[in-house]
Amino acid sequence: MTLPALVAATGFETICATGADDTHVNAAYTSDLLSDVVAHCPEDSILITVQNHKNTVAVATLVGAVAILVCHGRDIPPDMHEAAANEHVALLRTPLSQFAASCAVNQSLRP
Numbered sequence: 001m002t003l004p005a006l007v008a009a010t011g012f013e014t015i016c017a018t019g020a021d022d023t024h025v026n027a028a029y030t031s032d033l034l035s036d037v038v039a040h041c042p043e044d045s046i047l048i049t050v051q052n053h054k055n056t057v058a059v060a061t062l063v064g065a066v067a068i069l070v071c072h073g074r075d076i077p078p079d080m081h082e083a084a085a086n087e088h089v090a091l092l093r094t095p096l097s098q099f100a101a102s103c104a105v106n107q108s109l110r111p
C-alpha cells in the first residue's frame with residue numbers, strides 16, 4: 001500500500017511528507033524503545049511510537065522505515081521535523097494510542 005493511501009484510509013495527520021506519492025508501506029512496527037526498533041523493525045515500514053524527538057528519525061533512517069507515526073497527539077518539535085525532511089522520512093500524527101493506531105494500520109494493510 002502506498003503511504004498516501006494508508007494516510008487516507010486511517011485519517012492520520014501528515015506533518016512532514018516524503019515528497020513521493022509512490023512510497024510503499026509493507027509493514028508496521030510499534031515500540032517506544034529505540035534499541036528494540038533497531039533490532040526488529042522491518043524495512044519499508046511505519047514506526048508507531050510516542051517518541052517525538054530527532055533520535056527517532058535517526059533510528060527510522062537506520063532501519064529503513066518510511067514513516068513515523070507519533071501517537072497521543074504529541075507535538076512534533078522543529079528539530080524532529082527538520083531531521084525527517086532531510087532524511088525523507090514521513091512524519092504522521094494521531095490522537096490514538098499506540099494500540100489503536102496499530103490496529104488501524106493493520107486493518108489498512110490487510111489484503
